[in-house]
Amino acid sequence: MSNSDRPLHTLTVRVPEPGLEVLVLDAEDRIVARGGERGEVTASLPHGLYVVRTRRGGAFVETPVRLDASRSVVAEAPPRSSAATVPGARTTHEYYTYPAWHLSQHPTAAAADWSGPADASLLLFVRAPEREAFTGADQLAGLRLCTPEGATVAAFADDEVQRHADGWSAYSAMLSPGLLVLEDEGVQSGHALPRQFPVPLWPGRQTQLFVMHHGRPLWEGMHMAAVSMHALATRDRRSPYDSGAKDVRAALEIDAGLLALQNGATEAAPRLVEAFLQSKFENPVLGLLGGYLLLLRAQSARARGAPASSAEREQIGMVLDNLSQLIPDSADVIALRLMAEPWLGPQAPRPVTGIPLFRHGAEVLLRAAAGDATWLPEGGWLDAVSERLYADTVWTSWAPPKLRVSLENPAAASLSAAPDWVEVAVIDAIAAAERRESPLASDELVRSIGVSPRAVREAMGRLVARATEPAEISQTMIRTSRVLGSPTTRDLVRTMGVHVGDDGLLERLRAQAEAAAVSATGPNIHHVYATLKKTLAGYADQQTGRISADTVLDDLLRPEDAEARRRLRRRLARGYGGVDLTLSAEDLDGVDTLRDMARLIKDRGVE
């Protein structure tokens, strides 16, 4: 029976939560219907077997449907994993939920007023996926909390933290508000990378960091939340599983938002913005997540040619205004305002000395700085770490500037010895532009590498300085010097203000590279022929008017004219930089064309 002969039934699919992607597949696994923005599906389909596939992030689950009559089906939700102990996640266990809930109210360490009164709070909760997976590792090894200047605020010593056989470790304390750095030295496994994160501390709020640990802290999936002290004060009378409570609901929304931002699933934006609205604009993490998703969604619609509506403009303006009031000095808010320019109009560049919590914000600021360096003043936080940023998480994180190399930290040793990747990228980009014979503007170069203008300028300065130092001749050295001496580099050096000493240095580098190439590889037949052609140009003008590799020498020079031959030998010696080629009459008799003559000269080791 063909599809057209089979009776049609209506299939209605509802989803247990918004933000799920829904597909309906027929028995042959053809996609016959897709969920709309809210995931729900209503489709008229032929009698048969179907499957409803629902997806969140990478995880999916299938619900079989027998469509022998019109049916309404509630699809299953895929299992959710979260570092946070949020209700409903398959990784949420009572033996983690209750300790985390308790420690959010009861500090494990003394208050640290590192910069003013300690009226903010931090909870760091590191846990295994489940207690059976806990290997007994020290989950906080190599971690410390420090100021941006590097002074240690907490080293997570035994008297500052709690550890438990179920596989969790925690630190909580009252701290001064501001931006701290959480550093992981990367000592916990062979794959751990040394890394630093900004940790915001807001007055009257607790910043909560939940991190899954599996061999090492999995920073990629870190959950960060901000909970008001007022909400914390009521926790001893509430259950951590009460999804209706504002702080628990916010944690669930943040989880969904982080997953959406990680996957570019901007359909979650309205839900996040609504949650921010319902929090009365009190939750900065929720607000920032909602803001990024809202603007990414608006950018995507704009790229498809959808016209901007006044409602969209108002919503963007409302979210940004409230964030500006809530966290006025936040680098994320400045990045969001930059993203909002198509809707809210341009703004004058303003120097950003801080660093965004979200990597997307860091990338927006770096792109802006490629066109106008005012955005990132030299020595500012983001400028200083731009060439060390990681991109494997939604959070801004970077390799520490000075790694404490030790036997326990081989990864740090290898990173310290590694060549500077920005230098390699600069050389590659300029070489590619030279090959294409197309100009390379400084903003294009900076944007293509994705770091700050300062990082590129300094890399170019280091390259030039290193190229002028005595070094063994190598193909890398020759290539680098050739690229540095290219017209593209000379333009970039001028426009970016790279200090290179005297004006002729770059041209000399190129000449040195060519000379080094000769000494490394022997004379180049093309160079020999080019010089020969130039030297004989006068003869050609007098004789045939044209000259090529196939030109017969006797056409230029009669064999019986001894004086002309003597003059030729002298002229060749001058042409090849005063080198006595010692070409005898027999030598000249033995060559037929100019190609033969070039080979003869090359064989004498002259270029």
Place this chain on the structure above:
Amino acid sequence: MTSNAGHFALVVGVDHYPDFRPLKGACNDARAFAQWLGHPDGGALPAANIACVLSSDPPPKPIHEEIDDALQALKRKVREATIGVEARRFYFYFSGHGLGIDNRSTALCLPRWSHERRMAALDFESYVRLIMGWGLFAETVFLLDCCRVRLISGGGLASSLASAAPGDETSKSRSFIAYAAEFTQAAWEGAIADDAGGEEVRGHFTTALIAALSGAAAEPSGGVTAARLKDYIETQTPLIARAKNQYQNAEVDNGLSALSNPVFGRARPTGTCEVVIHFAPTTHGEVVVEDGQLNELRRGDASSGPWRIAVRGPTRLAVRRPPDGPEISVRVGAESTEDLHVEF
């Protein structure tokens, strides 16, 4: 059988990453796809129209220029080989490590890629622009079996080839772009059975791709439509990955003309598959087996099992206890024999 003289392909497979994590299946995948391209029931491309670049080490190759050299040579061949025929389709296949730069840009890592040489990669977007900008092909097909994760800043090198101006037919050039994974997500490889009864490592995406093109997604009239290929890759890649306890969702952007609905290859639908249904000793009483359209295939007492039923895969079967008893719905692949174990 006529060949597609107007179809051309660049196939790149990179297993060798001396300063990064080597792969095991990328060259296998590239070879398998090149083989499909050259097969009369596959892409039916003349051998001269396929450039297959596989990695080697030492020295680590291919480098950026070698990819561009291969492309340049192919472009020259187009002019020579298409006298009297229409240059219609270009396939660009890459299997190796990849990095997602953003939703549109992907860096295709070459063997010299490392944390230090972060730009030793092809800037995929620039290659799309280049090949489509030639205006030589009505259809351009890009197949990328690589990750799109973001680990660190980096990018890829644009092609050193460039056209002075877009080709005359550029406006008619349409694209089909299949990514093995969604942006920020990983693509995986795993061992599968090979034709000789052993095992070889292959990428999940290419496994789905080759299965689809070899008949699992074929139309009764032969060949796989672009729309069906998109569906198949997007629905089957996650299943292949899940069987290895991995997550992987392919993403296919089918920009080919819906009017012409282009067809890939000439493969016929996969043949009949025998399903053997084994009932648990505790299962008794009447059982019904139905096909995907709810046609009854077999009815009887479970004690008469095992039942051998011929079906055309891939499809689904329902096994239930009538009239309103429990029911299970099972997916049947395209293998020659499948065993299902049923317990009510």
